[in-house]
Amino acid sequence: MCRVVDVRQAVLAENDTLAAALRASLAARGTVLVNxxxxxxxxxxxxLERLLRRCGEQGVKVAALTADLATENDAxxxxxxxxxxxxxxxxxxxxxxxxxxxxxxDGWLPDGTEVLFVENVGNLVCPAAxxxxxxxRVALMSVTEGEDKPLKYPAAFGLAHLxxxxxxxxxxxxxxxxxxxxxxxxxxxxxxxxxxTSARDGEGVDALAARVAAVCRGAAPHRPVLAxxxxxxxxxxxxxxxxxxxxxxxxxDGGAHEHDGGAQRHRGDAPRHDGLPQDSGxxxxxxxxxxxxx
Amino acid sequence: xxxxxxxxxLVERVQEVARRHGDAPVRTVRIRVGELAGVVPDALRFSFGxxxxxxxxxxxxxxxxxxPARARCEPCGTAFAVGTPPFLWxxxxxxxxSGVVSGRELEITAVELxxxxx
Numbered sequence: 001m002c003r004v005v006d007v008r009q010a011v012l013a014e015n016d017t018l019a020a021a022l023r024a025s026l027a028a029r030g031t032v033l034v035n036x037x038x039x040x041x042x043x044x045x046x047x048l049e050r051l052l053r054r055c056g057e058q059g060v061k062v063a064a065l066t067a068d069l070a071t072e073n074d075a076x077x078x079x080x081x082x083x084x085x086x087x088x089x090x091x092x093x094x095x096x097x098x099x100x101x102x103x104x105x106d107g108w109l110p111d112g113t114e115v116l117f118v119e120n121v122g123n124l125v126c127p128a129a130x131x132x133x134x135x136x137r138v139a140l141m142s143v144t145e146g147e148d149k150p151l152k153y154p155a156a157f158g159l160a161h162l163x164x165x166x167x168x169x170x171x172x173x174x175x176x177x178x179x180x181x182x183x184x185x186x187x188x189x190x191x192x193x194x195x196x197t198s199a200r201d202g203e204g205v206d207a208l209a210a211r212v213a214a215v216c217r218g219a220a221p222h223r224p225v226l227a228x229x230x231x232x233x234x235x236x237x238x239x240x241x242x243x244x245x246x247x248x249x250x251x252x253d254g255g256a257h258e259h260d261g262g263a264q265r266h267r268g269d270a271p272r273h274d275g276l277p278q279d280s281g282x283x284x285x286x287x288x289x290x291x292x293x294x
Numbered sequence: 295x296x297x298x299x300x301x302x303x304l305v306e307r308v309q310e311v312a313r314r315h316g317d318a319p320v321r322t323v324r325i326r327v328g329e330l331a332g333v334v335p336d337a338l339r340f341s342f343g344x345x346x347x348x349x350x351x352x353x354x355x356x357x358x359x360x361x362p363a364r365a366r367c368e369p370c371g372t373a374f375a376v377g378t379p380p381f382l383w384x385x386x387x388x389x390x391x392s393g394v395v396s397g398r399e400l401e402i403t404a405v406e407l408x409x410x411x412x
Contacts, residue, residue: 002408006404007402009402012303126332129296129331129332152379225394226398
């Protein structure tokens with residue numbers, strides 16, 4: 001006999017639950033986690049090294065965890081800032097998951113750390129799907145990567161609380177069309193702020209430090225449209241589909257519902273960013289240009 | 295290519311369901327994958343074939359329902375297809391969408407167990 005168990009659970013519910021717990025435990029010890037996502041070679045490490053140094057000068061206690069498939073080169077570079085740094089080697093895995101992150105934080109994260117920067121594996125696809133317990137998710141790209149990158153990687157840019165453009169000292173040489181880039185960011189993430197930075201000449205480092213400091217003080221980050229789910233998405237019924245197979249449809253009271261509730265609470269970022277200002281900003285793409293924006 | 299990680303998580307969830315029902319073999323796993331979930335259904339099917347080996351879902355069929363991405367505009371009360379890549383502005387009033395109605399799903403909807411095999 002075939003029994004159909006109605007589940008309705010997020011596949012990544014376990015990661016989401018761990019991330020929510022980590023966010024809460026970090027908050028209890030006064031730490032804000034900042035998740036940095038970008039392609040390899042976008043300049044995350046160079047910018048983070050300057051940012052760690054700047055935060056240190058401002059008296060903010062920072063630490064950094066950097067993830068790579070191999071080598072400890074990034075940790076050595078970041079450690080020059082004087083901040084506590086830990087290298088995570090993913091052994092080939094293309095992204096960080098919350099369970100993996102937690103094992104590296106346990107017993108290492110120094111007491112009193114106000115900001116923990118997590119430099120994710122250089123990759124704009126997979127890391128976007130994993131909540132690491134961050135309060136601020138930053139998507140970065142450099143001026144040499146092409147203005148349309150936000151459209152090619154909509155999850156990475158669409159779910160970011162802040163977008164950072166790096167290597168602006170090369171902007172002219174690279175022929176980077178900043179206006180097109182801003183339209184493309186606005187297409188996938190209306191209202192998100194873009195901070196222009198250069199690790200070489202220091203542009204935007206103070207601005208970035210200020211955005212992080214604001215979140216530490218409790219300011220609500222930008223709320224991405226992509227993370228704001230409408231309630232109509234939940235409670236979608238599938239019973240008819242199950243009955244059609246001639247099996248007996250049954251809600252899985254043995255636990256699926258409690259997981260279901262948990263999954264819904266943690267799926268997407270909407271609940272923890274409720275009530276945040278929705279700043280549409282002046283950079284919105286004009287409807288006359290959708291072909292270009294798309 | 296994080297589909298293998300996702301398939302592993304999927305098989306773990308399915309095994310939990312099977313365990314609660316007397317370790318019945320799993321006949322079918324039904325999931326919904328949104329257009330904006332960042333998951334390639336073909337890659338997920340392939341990965342599922344690897345991840346299910348040696349589990350209660352060893353012979354299970356994975357049925358993927360692909361969900362188009364739609365967003366909602368509160369001011370004009372409409373929902374619209376956002377397309378790929380997503381364009382999250384209302385085509386009617388040129389304001390940012392209020393939220394995504396569908397398209398980010400990555401969820402298990404049902405697990406069919408073969409209880410006769412017990």
